[in-house]
Amino acid sequence: MSIEVRNLVKHFGRLAVCNHLNLTIPSGELVALLGPSGSGKTTLLRMIAGLEQPDSGHVLFHGEDATHTTVRERNVGFVFQHYALFGHMTIFENVAFGLRVRPRETRPSEAQIRAKVTELLKLVQLDWIAERYPHQLSGGQRQRVALARALAVEPKVLLLDEPFGALDAKVRKELRRWLRRLHDEMHVTSVFVTHDQEEAMEVADRIVVMNEGKIEQEGAPDEVYDHPASPFVLKFLGDVN
Numbered sequence: 001m002s003i004e005v006r007n008l009v010k011h012f013g014r015l016a017v018c019n020h021l022n023l024t025i026p027s028g029e030l031v032a033l034l035g036p037s038g039s040g041k042t043t044l045l046r047m048i049a050g051l052e053q054p055d056s057g058h059v060l061f062h063g064e065d066a067t068h069t070t071v072r073e074r075n076v077g078f079v080f081q082h083y084a085l086f087g088h089m090t091i092f093e094n095v096a097f098g099l100r101v102r103p104r105e106t107r108p109s110e111a112q113i114r115a116k117v118t119e120l121l122k123l124v125q126l127d128w129i130a131e132r133y134p135h136q137l138s139g140g141q142r143q144r145v146a147l148a149r150a151l152a153v154e155p156k157v158l159l160l161d162e163p164f165g166a167l168d169a170k171v172r173k174e175l176r177r178w179l180r181r182l183h184d185e186m187h188v189t190s191v192f193v194t195h196d197q198e199e200a201m202e203v204a205d206r207i208v209v210m211n212e213g214k215i216e217q218e219g220a221p222d223e224v225y226d227h228p229a230s231p232f233v234l235k236f237l238g239d240v241n
């Protein structure tokens, strides 16, 4: 499912948080929205999700205007930094949740749910602890469950907002590999918000660098890294080294 953002504008009060943004994400790509805190990444992600309405402009899914459709209609999966799992449910039930709450007409059978959840838990190598509860898992394991849960409903688009932000460097690195692996396996068009340039470079097919509500540059990681298009990008990428 390709995503297109056309001339998208969003203000909070007088602040232009997204200022005439244009962006095309081809189907199946893993794209990182990279930029400092406050640059408008989350707001753009929320508008792609349908959680936030733009002041003007359009969001297109697969070439069709989705600007005024609901989150459910857009069929997006989410992984957030603090998108907690349900503490009273097992890991298995957490992953199964999105399938169980579907309307009767589209709800899979119990056997189909079992097969799907087991397949996903195997993919993130957590099938051996499917009957445990979230509090019995490490932070990294919990985010792997969150990834599996988001993918269980076979979303057309996967949106991730600083999903590994609360974890330590080693676990973050491991989770990046998980994300990449799952993405390569499922081919879901994915948009990933991060302020960490190393993370974006390592995980994404393409990077969109944002600053003050605008897109400074977009391109393949090495392209952006080797040929920063503006002093801002040069400085922002340079800050790590």
Ligand code: ADP
Residues within 6 Å of the ligand: 012, 017, 035, 036, 037, 038, 039, 040, 041, 042, 043, 044
């Ligand atoms: P980022 O994800 O890059 O950190 P955000 O999209 O979260 O940026 O925020 C961009 C700007 O918009 C920030 O200055 C933030 O304070 C402001 N902002 C975000 N959400 C709201 C809101 N609901 N109400 C008012 N201001 C907001």
